[in-house]
Amino acid sequence: MIEPLRLLIEDYEEEAVKFFSNILSRIGLTPLRPLKSLLLSTLILSILDSKRWSWHIFSLESVVKETWRFISHVGDMDDIALFKDLDLLETAIEDTEKLIRLSDIDRTNFVDTIRFFAMFLSSVKTDELRDFYSFSSRLRAFVMDKLSIMLSEEAYKHKARYFGQLVVLDREQSYRISQMSLLCFPIVDLRTSDTYLYLLGKVLKIWNNPPLSKFHCPMDPSVIRVGVRIGLFSKKFKTSRHGGFRYRIFQNIARDIFPNDPTKLYVLRYIGETLCKSHKQLCEGCPFFGICKYYIMSEEV
Known part of the structure; x- marks a missing residue:
């Protein structure tokens, strides 16, 4: 699962960065x-x-x-x-x-x-x-x-x-x-x-030239939600407080997948904000549906 996920995230990183750039530009931050x-x-x-x-x-x-x-x-x-x-x-x-x-x-x-x-x-x-x-x-x-x-x-x-x-x-x-x-x-x-x-x-x-390999990926609830649904994180992450032991695990996972830039994992927030929302999932339009445990289980039901 990790290699397909890595490739998908890299394919959508530019789109995700543009999404957040547009958010900032709405209040004049360019x-x-x-x-x-x-x-x-x-x-x-x-x-x-x-x-x-x-x-x-x-x-x-x-x-x-x-x-x-x-x-x-x-x-x-x-x-x-x-x-x-x-x-x-x-x-x-x-x-x-x-x-x-x-x-x-x-x-x-x-x-x-x-x-x-x-x-x-x-x-x-x-x-x-x-x-x-x-x-x-x-x-x-x-x-x-x-x-x-x-x-x-x-x-x-x-x-x-x-x-x-x-x-x-x-x-x-x-x-x-x-x-x-x-x-x-x-x-x-x-x-x-x-x-x-x-x-x-x-x-x-x-x-x-910021040292991106040393950056930490923000541990946002949307990242966790999508990560749990696709099977990257355990369900325990849903109830974890920010910081401490699970924060270190989260950063280790991000760094294992993207050693040169762990913040690439933040693409999951873009997916969470646009397709994989907490109460409304647009699974068929999601690029991760082929590796998503949540989607596979819902299809079986």
């Missing part, structure tokens, strides 16, 4: 936009996308709309200084449909993450962000020198293990440095950081 705007606005979208179930946003369509509502109410997305303003961010949340319902702790962590990341972007030159290795280095420096001081005592305790890992990471481990640095921000989890780096590195292609 390679033509200023780099700092892309870095900040893509982070906001990645947060909402990774939290879409727990925050009751649900669909990717709703994620896009809610991201735009929030950003547009803050003001010009190219004006990074606006996103450092606590009052503006709080007011913008009041004009949304979903974010306004956040718990106090989620709301605070969301706003603080945006403010702190905008501060990071304001503290560096644009040219220092164009190279992935430079981006990871500058981000780690900001996190260790400034973010560690700005976080509340409670927030720092919650993120302390990531700060600890940043201390020991070798500078050549640029993906892990970027990932761990992002995880130090209050609202960011592994799915957020992996989605963010995927969108920037593979879809928007803002960096020259």
